[in-house]
Amino acid sequence: xxxxxxxxxxxxxxxxxxxxxxxxxxxxxxxxxDEVVALPTETVYGLAGNAGSDYAIARIFEAxxxxxxxxxxxxxxxxxxxxxxxxxxxxxxxxxxNKFWPGPLTIVLPKGTKVSEKVTAGxxxxxxxxxxxxxxxxxxxxxGVPLAAxxxxxxxxxxxxxxxxxxxxxxxxxxxxxxxxSTGVGVESTVVECTDNGEITILRPGGVTFEELENVVGLGKxxxxxxxxxxxxxxxxxxxxxTHYAPNAPFVLVDGSPEFLQQLVDKxxxxxRRVGILTTEERIGLYRADSVIPSGVRxxxxxxxQHLYEALRSFNEANVDxxxxxxxxxxxxxxxxxxxxEKSAGGNVIKE
Numbered sequence: 001x002x003x004x005x006x007x008x009x010x011x012x013x014x015x016x017x018x019x020x021x022x023x024x025x026x027x028x029x030x031x032x033x034d035e036v037v038a039l040p041t042e043t044v045y046g047l048a049g050n051a052g053s054d055y056a057i058a059r060i061f062e063a064x065x066x067x068x069x070x071x072x073x074x075x076x077x078x079x080x081x082x083x084x085x086x087x088x089x090x091x092x093x094x095x096x097x098n099k100f101w102p103g104p105l106t107i108v109l110p111k112g113t114k115v116s117e118k119v120t121a122g123x124x125x126x127x128x129x130x131x132x133x134x135x136x137x138x139x140x141x142x143x144g145v146p147l148a149a150x151x152x153x154x155x156x157x158x159x160x161x162x163x164x165x166x167x168x169x170x171x172x173x174x175x176x177x178x179x180x181x182s183t184g185v186g187v188e189s190t191v192v193e194c195t196d197n198g199e200i201t202i203l204r205p206g207g208v209t210f211e212e213l214e215n216v217v218g219l220g221k222x223x224x225x226x227x228x229x230x231x232x233x234x235x236x237x238x239x240x241x242x243t244h245y246a247p248n249a250p251f252v253l254v255d256g257s258p259e260f261l262q263q264l265v266d267k268x269x270x271x272x273r274r275v276g277i278l279t280t281e282e283r284i285g286l287y288r289a290d291s292v293i294p295s296g297v298r299x300x301x302x303x304x305x306q307h308l309y310e311a312l313r314s315f316n317e318a319n320v321d322x323x324x325x326x327x328x329x330x331x332x333x334x335x336x337x338x339x340x341x342e343k344s345a346g347g348n349v350i351k352e
Contacts, residue, residue, distance in 0.1 A: 001062060007176040008163060011135050013040075018138035027178050028142035036060050038152035038166045039139050040180035041131040043104050043188050043207055044159040044309065045166050046075065046149030047174070048139065051085070057118035057148055063173040066155040071121040072148040073106050073189070074128045077140035084114035085146055086126060092217055093194040099216050102132035104189040104207025119148050129189055135180035151188065152177075158245045158309040158344070161186055165313060186306035187336045193225075201225050205335040207305075228339060245344040247315045249276065251323040253345045256352025258286045261324055264350065265289050268322050276315045278325035280304060291318035301333045308340060 009023035018024055027037045034056040036049040047064060049056035051074045061068045074085065079097070082089065086109040089097075093107050111126035120126050128146075131137065140147050151159040154169045163179035170177075190206035192213065200213060201223040214222045254261045261277065265287065268275045276291040280298040295311035296303030315323050325341055327349070328334045342349070 001173065002059075003172055004175045006167065006171050006174055008167065008179050009176055010179045011138075013134045013180050018134055019142050021138065023178065024135070024138045024142050027139050027176060028144075030175050031056070031139075031143040031145075031147065034059070035175055036063060037139075038160075038163070038170065038174060038177040039136050039149070040133055040163070040178065040183055041075070041136045041149075042133045042183060043131070043185045044161055044183055045152040045163065045177075046131075046136070046147075047152035047170070048075070048147040048149040050143070051115055051119050051146040051148040054116050054118050057116045060148060060150065061118075063170060064150065064153070064155045066150065068118065069121050071123055071127065072119045072150050073191075074115065074119060074126055074146045075136065075140060075149050076128060076130050076146045077137045079130075081146050082109075082128065084112045085128065086110060087112045090194045090196050090198075092198045092200055092221075095216055096192065096194070096200070096213070097130075100208055100212075101130040102137070103130070104132070104185050105129060106189045106191040106204075106206075108191065108193040108203065115146075116148075125193075127191060133180065133183075135178060139178060156246055158247065158312040159188065161306075161309050165309070168313075184306065185302075186308055187333075187340055190336070199223060202228070204228065205339050207333070207336065209332045210335060211332060229342075245309065245312060245340050246346070247312045247323060247344070249315060249320050249323050251278075251312075251315075251325060251345045251348075253325050253327050253341055253349045254352075255327045255349055258283060260352040261326070262287060264324055273321040274319065276318055276320035276323040278311055278315075278323060280326070283326070291315065291320050293318070298328070301328065301337060304328065305333050305337055308337060312344060 036059045106129040108125045108127045152166045160166045161183045185207040190208040191204040192200045199221045203225045274290040277289045281294045295307045
């Protein structure tokens with residue numbers, strides 16, 4: 001493992017001409033040397049390296065401690081960068097790009113020749129998106145190449161939504177972090193695969209919802225990959241093959257009333273264990289525990305998504321022995337929230 005004095009390059013995303021910003025240039029110089037740097041996107045912070053370089057991709061896996069059989073998402077700043085990166089683009093994919101790019105939508109396409117085999121983990125497809133963050137776009141443009149960029153955290157840990165989160169996980173492992181402030185969406189992009197007949201399949205729920213996709217391609221043309229919820233099936237999306245988003249303490253979801261959840265907490269505390277509860281702002285006062293941490297407002301699921309990873313990371317500082325979390329309806333962005341929570345809990349759910 002290489003060792004670095006990890007720098008933090010602060011960039012105000014509201015500044016003009018970001019491609020000429022000295023900190024953006026500094027980050028791009030490392031990328032041009034086949035190194036990797038962390039950068040902000042509208043979803044989470046990504047760990048970026050040249051998508052065409054085997055060495056750079058190997059460095060991403062090394063820094064994250066991520067298994068190399070897990071494919072990566074490639075980020076572009078201009079559709080011209082699709083040339084050579086992919087071999088063809090179905091019309092349904094074009095329609096989705098027109099509507100959601102730049103934005104939190106990743107599209108799986110037949111791969112071209114200008115992408116490292118390590119990015120695709122030997123698959124015949126490559127996952128591509130255009131992030132909706134001016135700093136990320138500036139770094140990609142300044143680097144002059146598409147960038148592979150999984151979340152900038154140690155593999156299996158909650159994804160980072162601030163530069164501080166990245167520093168906690170990757171200090172000494174990477175040369176630098178482009179600090180563009182907190183991210184917006186809070187959960188990773190939606191990943192879809194398109195077919196020539198106009199149908200699309202959601203491989204991972206995320207910032208673009210089922211309903212939004214259906215509004216573009218038509219009713220009945222959006223499918224959901226059964227591998228999302230069935231651990232026995234081989235996943236087809238980058239970033240879902242292994243347990244993800246886990247805090248240090250065991251985490252269990254509770255599908256039941258606040259009273260039932262409190263009974264579980266009381267039982268653990270009676271046994272001398274410190275217990276945490278993941279809830280929302282409206283329900284903080286309903287619980288008695290050693291640490292009660294809200295993630296947004298239940299009536300506004302977008303805020304739950306924005307604060308989810310930060311809340312999960314907060315339990316590490318609370319020094320709890322067990323964490324219980326509430327569940328959410330799997331509609332809209334709730335599908336992405338529950339996907340991440342179920343991954344974090346390793347599929348462990350207690351039902352009332």
